[in-house]
Amino acid sequence: MKSWFARYRVVIGVVLVTLVVVATGGYVYRIASRPVELAQAHTGRLLTLIDQRGGNDAVSTAELSAPDGSRNPTGLRCQRVYTAGGTTVCLRLAGVGPTFEAAVLNSSGSVVKTIPLPGVPSRARVSASGKVVSWTVFVTGDSYVAPGGFSTRTGYYDLRTDTVVESLEVFHATVEGKPYTAADANYWGLTVASDDRTFYATFLGAGRRWLVKGDLSTRALETVRIGPECPSLSPDGKRLAYKKTTRWVGRWELVVLDLASGEERVLPDTNGIDDQAAWLDDTTLAYGAISGSTGKSSVYQVPADGSGKPVLVATEASSPVP
Amino acid sequence: MYVAAARAEHGNKLGGVPRTVVAVGAVSLLTDISAEMVTAFLPIYLLFTLHVGYVQFGLLDGLYTGATAVLRLVGGHVADRLRRPKAVAGVGYAMSAVTKLAFPLVGASAFGIGGLLAVDRAGKGLRTAPRDALISLSVPANQLGTAFGVHRTMDTIGAMLGPLVTFLLLTNLGTQPDPIFVTSFAFALLGVITLVFFVRERPAAPASAKKPPNIKAGLALLKGKPFARVTIVAAILGLATMSDAFVFVLVQKTSGIPLSALPLLPLGTALTFLLLATPLGRLSDRVGRWRIFFAGHVLLLVVYVLLLSPSGGYPVAIAALLLHGVFYAATDGVLAAWAGSLIPEDLRGSGLAVVQTGQALAKLASSIAFGFLLQYASVLAAVVVASSGLAVALLVVVVVRRRSAA
Numbered sequence: 001m002k003s004w005f006a007r008y009r010v011v012i013g014v015v016l017v018t019l020v021v022v023a024t025g026g027y028v029y030r031i032a033s034r035p036v037e038l039a040q041a042h043t044g045r046l047l048t049l050i051d052q053r054g055g056n057d058a059v060s061t062a063e064l065s066a067p068d069g070s071r072n073p074t075g076l077r078c079q080r081v082y083t084a085g086g087t088t089v090c091l092r093l094a095g096v097g098p099t100f101e102a103a104v105l106n107s108s109g110s111v112v113k114t115i116p117l118p119g120v121p122s123r124a125r126v127s128a129s130g131k132v133v134s135w136t137v138f139v140t141g142d143s144y145v146a147p148g149g150f151s152t153r154t155g156y157y158d159l160r161t162d163t164v165v166e167s168l169e170v171f172h173a174t175v176e177g178k179p180y181t182a183a184d185a186n187y188w189g190l191t192v193a194s195d196d197r198t199f200y201a202t203f204l205g206a207g208r209r210w211l212v213k214g215d216l217s218t219r220a221l222e223t224v225r226i227g228p229e230c231p232s233l234s235p236d237g238k239r240l241a242y243k244k245t246t247r248w249v250g251r252w253e254l255v256v257l258d259l260a261s262g263e264e265r266v267l268p269d270t271n272g273i274d275d276q277a278a279w280l281d282d283t284t285l286a287y288g289a290i291s292g293s294t295g296k297s298s299v300y301q302v303p304a305d306g307s308g309k310p311v312l313v314a315t316e317a318s319s320p321v322p
Numbered sequence: 323m324y325v326a327a328a329r330a331e332h333g334n335k336l337g338g339v340p341r342t343v344v345a346v347g348a349v350s351l352l353t354d355i356s357a358e359m360v361t362a363f364l365p366i367y368l369l370f371t372l373h374v375g376y377v378q379f380g381l382l383d384g385l386y387t388g389a390t391a392v393l394r395l396v397g398g399h400v401a402d403r404l405r406r407p408k409a410v411a412g413v414g415y416a417m418s419a420v421t422k423l424a425f426p427l428v429g430a431s432a433f434g435i436g437g438l439l440a441v442d443r444a445g446k447g448l449r450t451a452p453r454d455a456l457i458s459l460s461v462p463a464n465q466l467g468t469a470f471g472v473h474r475t476m477d478t479i480g481a482m483l484g485p486l487v488t489f490l491l492l493t494n495l496g497t498q499p500d501p502i503f504v505t506s507f508a509f510a511l512l513g514v515i516t517l518v519f520f521v522r523e524r525p526a527a528p529a530s531a532k533k534p535p536n537i538k539a540g541l542a543l544l545k546g547k548p549f550a551r552v553t554i555v556a557a558i559l560g561l562a563t564m565s566d567a568f569v570f571v572l573v574q575k576t577s578g579i580p581l582s583a584l585p586l587l588p589l590g591t592a593l594t595f596l597l598l599a600t601p602l603g604r605l606s607d608r609v610g611r612w613r614i615f616f617a618g619h620v621l622l623l624v625v626y627v628l629l630l631s632p633s634g635g636y637p638v639a640i641a642a643l644l645l646h647g648v649f650y651a652a653t654d655g656v657l658a659a660w661a662g663s664l665i666p667e668d669l670r671g672s673g674l675a676v677v678q679t680g681q682a683l684a685k686l687a688s689s690i691a692f693g694f695l696l697q698y699a700s701v702l703a704a705v706v707v708a709s710s711g712l713a714v715a716l717l718v719v720v721v722v723r724r725r726s727a728a
Contacts, residue, residue: 009520012519013516013518013519013520016519017512017515020508020515023508024505028491028495031495031500031501052371054496055495056496057497077496079366079369093489093492096489097362097586097589098362098366098488099582115582116580116582118574118583118584118585120365120369120370138369139585140365140567155581182697182698182699183699184697274373275373289373290372295429295431296430297372297373
């Protein structure tokens with residue numbers, strides 16, 4: 001046995017290597033040559049989303065009333081997408097690394113600007129006017145070897161002045177009345193008001209998460225309250241939706257804050273959300289979350305006043321856009 | 323010992339390097355393609371496919387690093403005890419390979435993903451010391467630096483190819499996870515096949531010659547002055563070494579180059595490392611490993627000092643990355659060669675594990691401390707602290723070496 005193995009070891013090794021290479025190559029080829037579904041006519045209210053059923057990240061339109069219905073690809077492929085005021089932002093793969101970029105498209109679908117990103121896409125937003133485009137990416141260092149090794153960068157592009165701010169870190173931050181100077185400052189989930197200068201975002205500094213409010217023109221921001229993450233302003237500007245944990249250890253829930261009264265309302269059955277919610281209109285929110293039954297990312301809608309439970313609107317999808 | 327080792331490899335060399343070293347290098351290259359494919363994909367997988375927060379994984383990771391350090395000791399010891407480093411390394415490689423296929427099965431369960439990462443890291447912990455023992459036992463002591471240099475070069479080539487394969491799959495097939503995990507598994511499997519069929523272990527000494535070493539014998543190594551010195555020097559310098567992620571973030575911040583260059587910075591370090599690991603390893607065989615190891619850390623100090631020059635732009639950033647790569651080339655394989663030359667053959671696995679574990683735990687402690695520092699201090703203050711820390715550590719190791727040599 002031993003001498004038999006010694007004599008043929010190289011031959012067996014070469015045969016096994018060949019088998020693994022051929023089998024894997026065949027598998028990848030078969031997936032690459034899968035046929036593409038044909039577009040079908042849609043009726044009723046539509047939602048734009050990223051279809052994750054085919055796996056090719058196709059930005060598609062789908063009927064709100066048919067969670068597992070047909071989806072028509074728009075031709076864009078993105079990891080995160082948002083559209084408002086005729087402007088679309090698409091965070092997508094750009095090159096080896098892998099590296100990513102933010103592509104800004106006008107209403108006719110042509111790219112007006114591409115901005116290289118420092119990390120993996122997480123959030124994307126466009127202000128209601130279509131003039132301010134923002135994004136959040138995760139920076140993971142060279143690998144996951146660094147303890148606690150992640151950080152976020154949030155930047156924006158102002159179409160009016162053609163200026164890019166790569167990270168809100170350059171803004172002047174005030175934490176509970178005091179200027180913040182430490183190196184470790186992370187921002188995520190930017191939302192810009194209809195005046196195109198007031199904004200809300202999440203700030204992580206000195207180990208705490210804050211909701212911050214700021215001004216893009218003065219490049220200054222200050223903390224509002226501890227806890228909320230990924231704020232999203234309603235179209236009428238009266239309410240702010242965000243995720244927060246209500247217990248020390250626990251999953252995020254979707255919460256809506258009435259800015260005038262300061263009253264918070266936890267939306268029922270939304271725990272497990274990890275998204276920056278999108279307002280479909282002044283009374284309805286949509287967000288991506290993992291479906292408890294399929295374990296896949298799905299899109300839900302929920303009344304913003306807490307009067308009802310979330311309803312599934314799209315299976316295997318993410319990044320809902322009104 | 324020298325004669326026996328030289329004879330075992332006679333007529334069995336590839337361009338002056340023993341075939342075993344090249345074969346083990348190929349195993350590491352394939353395994354690193356597999357591992358780095360997943361490392362490059364994991365953030366996309368967690369954020370896009372699974373919608374799982376990244377935060378908890380970062381925290382868990384510190385724990386894994388600590389746990390795998392301990393597993394390295396186990397791997398090294400078992401390899402010595404069974405006198406079969408190849409078999410023990412094989413178990414470690416196989417463990418990591420299997421996790422690649424299990425990712426689609428655990429889905430979005432944070433517990434499941436955390437568990438898989440833990441098993442993957444456990445496999446890495448288990449195999450590192452036996453693998454280095456395999457390399458060190460296949461060459462005479464005066465060629466250890468070259469051997470480890472060749473191995474680290476091949477290893478780094480794999481680490482650079484992995485993200486490239488992920489990119490090719492992502493750009494052609496989209497973000498669907500299965501092809502990436504299956505391809506990653508295939509590379510890992512090729513690594514295991516290469517280990518089993520193409521790596522030839524030097525026949526173990528006759529079993530009757532000596533009793534298998536016990537744990538005591540491994541720890542008793544530290545009583546030997548030269549070995550204890552390497553361990554202490556590596557740990558002290560490890561305490562003053564900040565993690566790569568911090569280096570890259572700080573290089574970008576202080577030099578003032580665009581933030582979007584950040585994902586490309588690790589390539590600068592890796593490319594320099596892979597080009598210089600072999601020549602510097604060879605040099606360490608001639609002029610002494612201590613000198614090269616020490617010089618590497620002096621260059622790291624230069625990197626830290628460069629971080630103090632504000633807004634230096636691309637010239638400063640590139641200089642810092644090149645020096646950071648030279649630092650790796652001068653210290654990573656050289657430390658294994660230096661320690662390896664001071665450990666008896668039957669304790670090679672345990673001894674290498676002790677040195678590497680000491681260094682890894684010291685680096686972990688330094689990363690945690692530095693991360694803590696950055697939460698409260700400005701970039702400039704943090705870099706001043708890091709530079710002073712490294713300068714002090716360099717002085718201390720010079721003293722340690724002088725005193726123990728006297």
